[in-house]
Amino acid sequence: MLSHATARDWLIPYADGMLAADERRRIDGHLGGCAACGAELREVRELNLLLVTLPPAPPTSVAPFWLKLQAVLPQRRALRIPNFVGYRRAGLAFALASIAVIAAAATAFAAPSALPDNPLYPVKLIEENVQLALTPANDRLTVQLQQAGERLREAQAMATDHKPRLAESSLRAYTIIVDAAAVSLKRPATPQVTKDALHALRAKLDAVERVNANRDDDVAGIKQLVAAAVDELDRLEQQESVTAPALTVGEQATPDPTPKATPKPTPRPTDDGDRRERERD
Amino acid sequence: MARAQDAPSIEGDAEERRLIDRSAAGDQEAFRQLVIRHHRLVINVAFRALGELSLAEDVAQEVFLKVYKALPGYRHEKPFKHWLHRVAANAVTDALRRRRPIVSLDGMEQPPASRESDPLDVATRHDLQKAVRQAIASLPSHYRDTIALQAFGELSYEEIAKTLDIPLGTVMSRLSGAKRLLRERLGDLVHGEEANTA
Numbered sequence: 445m446l447s448h449a450t451a452r453d454w455l456i457p458y459a460d461g462m463l464a465a466d467e468r469r470r471i472d473g474h475l476g477g478c479a480a481c482g483a484e485l486r487e488v489r490e491l492n493l494l495l496v497t498l499p500p501a502p503p504t505s506v507a508p509f510w511l512k513l514q515a516v517l518p519q520r521r522a523l524r525i526p527n528f529v530g531y532r533r534a535g536l537a538f539a540l541a542s543i544a545v546i547a548a549a550a551t552a553f554a555a556p557s558a559l560p561d562n563p564l565y566p567v568k569l570i571e572e573n574v575q576l577a578l579t580p581a582n583d584r585l586t587v588q589l590q591q592a593g594e595r596l597r598e599a600q601a602m603a604t605d606h607k608p609r610l611a612e613s614s615l616r617a618y619t620i621i622v623d624a625a626a627v628s629l630k631r632p633a634t635p636q637v638t639k640d641a642l643h644a645l646r647a648k649l650d651a652v653e654r655v656n657a658n659r660d661d662d663v664a665g666i667k668q669l670v671a672a673a674v675d676e677l678d679r680l681e682q683q684e685s686v687t688a689p690a691l692t693v694g695e696q697a698t699p700d701p702t703p704k705a706t707p708k709p710t711p712r713p714t715d716d717g718d719r720r721e722r723e724r725d
Numbered sequence: 726m727a728r729a730q731d732a733p734s735i736e737g738d739a740e741e742r743r744l745i746d747r748s749a750a751g752d753q754e755a756f757r758q759l760v761i762r763h764h765r766l767v768i769n770v771a772f773r774a775l776g777e778l779s780l781a782e783d784v785a786q787e788v789f790l791k792v793y794k795a796l797p798g799y800r801h802e803k804p805f806k807h808w809l810h811r812v813a814a815n816a817v818t819d820a821l822r823r824r825r826p827i828v829s830l831d832g833m834e835q836p837p838a839s840r841e842s843d844p845l846d847v848a849t850r851h852d853l854q855k856a857v858r859q860a861i862a863s864l865p866s867h868y869r870d871t872i873a874l875q876a877f878g879e880l881s882y883e884e885i886a887k888t889l890d891i892p893l894g895t896v897m898s899r900l901s902g903a904k905r906l907l908r909e910r911l912g913d914l915v916h917g918e919e920a921n922t923a
Binding site for chain 2: 453456457460462487488491494495496497498499500501502504506509510512513514516517518519609612613616617619620623664665668669672
């Protein structure tokens with residue numbers, strides 16, 4: 445028999461439909477003979493009614509909301525790198541010239557191997573962006589893969605140096621580069637070179653994960669980013685294997701417009717065939 | 726009363742994860758996609774809590790700004806939507822407390838006597854909703870945060886447990902405690918009514 449106190453404790457989950465069937469039956473039994481609990485249950489349901497009738501917002505447009513939000517979003521380091529797309533020609537020339545001067549001056553100080561904890565690291569990123577912007581479209585994929593590899597080298601170095609946040613930042617930058625190169629990776633100009641580059645990236649990802657795993661305080665964030673990056677490489681390599689054209693030489697290289705019918709060999713009877721024949725009979 | 730959200734597909738999860746990682750790295754276009762996906766959820770939570778669209782949009786802006794700033798520390802250990810609900814619930818309850826009138830709820834305008842004959846009366850309903858919001862704002866924080874997820878976020882007990890990282894039993898006891906206090910503080914508003922829903 446359910447006590448009055450227990451029944452009162454269960455009235456709210458009962459009204460919310462959160463009790464198991466046997467518990468509900470016990471409450472039902474108690475409610476049959478307890479006017480106080482019956483009255484309290486009505487109050488609980490009235491309160492629930494008030495809570496669920498709080499209305500949703502009327503339809504609103506997300507576009508002006510985003511514009512207002514975008515105006516106050518802080519700029520992260522990756523975004524301070526200028527994006528040259530859309531610049532007018534004069535602006536582009538001026539920006540390129542300015543950055544080239546800055547980059548040239550900074551190159552003397554900033555080694556191409558500067559790591560993310562180096563104050564001159566942003567200069568290195570600017571140089572990379574200039575390099576990518578000036579690279580002909582056909583060669584962009586090669587540069588992007590080199591830059592992706594460089595991000596992984598940095599991630600490994602930062603993980604080794606117990607700077608997990610910088611390692612994660614480099615891994616995220618790697619992801620962005622690979623995402624940006626995804627379209628080109630579907631149809632690489634030099635499939636074998638690209639394949640080798642993807643293998644090299646995979647080896648570097650393994651190295652980052654090994655460094656992270658060997659630390660006493662290995663970082664889950666690095667592990668997750670590496671796992672996601674490896675999944676993405678798997679996906680890209682699968683795409684590549686599906687879409688890569690087969691290398692054909694000789695007669696097969698130029699197939700006839702209407703292929704000749706290939707005579708099929710007469711199938712030999714097998715035990716299975718015999719059995720099917722017998723079953724048909 | 727709570728409605729379970731549809732589980733996102735694995736592909737949807739992967740796409741969302743990619744958007745989150747890119748946003749964390751500073752890609753505002755990726756963050757725009759995230760905002761488009763979750764804008765309605767946050768606006769609804771804020772509007773249910775505050776009852777005014779302009780205020781709800783201001784709080785939603787706060788929520789997404791906090792999310793953007795905190796994204797580099799997000800570790801995918803819990804679904805993004807749960808985390809977003811938690812940030813939104815905190816922001817709206819803070820906003821509610823900021824707006825809470827100094828006067829006691831006892832002095833709040835009571836609904837007119839004709840309420841029972843016309844329960845859908847718009848003005849009366851508006852008063853009731855305002856009273857409920859103010860009563861929620863007056864709760865102790867652990868009750869307030871839990872019931873905000875149910876009343877404003879429309880989360881189920883299980884979703885609240887996952888969002889707050891607390892056991893289901895704790896959700897039950899907190900919601901029970903919160904609703905007892907709400908009944909006390911709302912006084913006659915929930916007394917003597919014939920409820921029609923479970």
